[in-house]
Amino acid sequence: MRALLVARKDLAVELRTKESLNAAGAFAVVILLLFSFAFDPGPEMIHEIGGGLLWLVFVFAGALVFNRGFARELPNDCLDTLLVSPLSAADLILGKAISNFLLLVVVELISLFVFGIFYSVRWAVRPWELALLFLLATWGISILGSVFGALTVNLRLRELMVPVIIYPLLIPLLIATIELTNLLLTNQPLTASDFLWVKIIVVFDLVFTALAVLLADTILVG
């Protein structure tokens, strides 16, 4: 699958340069530390805002990752070379989404450890459910970020445009993810009504992945 080739190439470049990981990882850790020192939140406050804090940090850090994804193709006109090759535009966007997804997962893992230490939270009480939630939500953020990373790649203000466009679109995903994260961090049982949040996340992932594949040519070539 050519999308995997693109993802592997991007990860190889990232491992060598660490441009996105250093920027996004440092940003996430600094925000978590600053918040901890600024508000010194107690256990009750953490239970209320923990999920929100984490996911806002992830999406802000994600914007740094998404901006680099397609910008990496600009020097030497590599994007043109990819578009002329047998690689389909859909494979290119999916490949970028896969590499962005993996990089964001790394940033999330780093952030979770910092969160656990500085906020005295045992976040791994339900590790498998939390992992599944994180993977589903991170894919949704990554595919949306990659689509708009592609759309804005030739804009001068792309660093600003990606967050401005994706944050409003992420609202339904974020609401659902934050609700579920709070429940899992506080080890509360999931009721039948909570599965509505799961459905929202799954539908979000499916809709935006399908749109990315279907509109890839229009997004990248016009």
Added chain:
Amino acid sequence: MTRAIELAGVWKFFGDYAALRDLTLNVEEGSCCALLGRNGAGKTTLLRILAGLSSFEKGKAQIFGDSPRKGWPGYLGHGIGVYEDLSARENLRFFARLSEVAEPNQAVEKWLERVDLKSAADMLVRQFSRGMRQRLALARTFLHTPKVLLLDEPFTSLDDRAITMLSELLVESRNRGATIVLSTHQLREALAIASHVALVENGRLRHTGERTSEMLDDPGLLYRLYS
């Protein structure tokens, strides 16, 4: 002869400015068309449309009767199209796998040898000299033995060694039946290889036809006659 490239009545606008105006050009399979014209004439726009990199407002563009996006030509634009943070070998392997070259590793080693980059194969491209980058770009362009080659001013900024290398590659490609369209200001090198010429001016095709021996003797003839 089969028609390899067909542009029919193509209009391309950038805002209100018409970069291509009702441009029609056919290139037969196996021929080499030198696309001539002054800066801003529309040569790059034409090549980008043929490569499927640019949309157009009106007309038809096809490679072997199909959409340019499915033509998968060997394309060398103004950029060298390789990654600075990968080595020469990694770059070529990536593009070889992307283009589904049979036995990609062997093909990559063959091309590294061919463009004399074997000893620098594991160096990052960002450490390369300009000449090395250009030779790597040539290897990347010809790696998958494309049936169609679209080259935008390929001789520009090349050193003598790379000019010779490119000329040899173009002759070989033409001999194996590849169709070549190359835009250039280096008339002597291009006309020596070309079987046909097309002169573009202000987005219009002013002349198209076979390259004659008079053009070889006097490379500026075409400009004096038609522009």
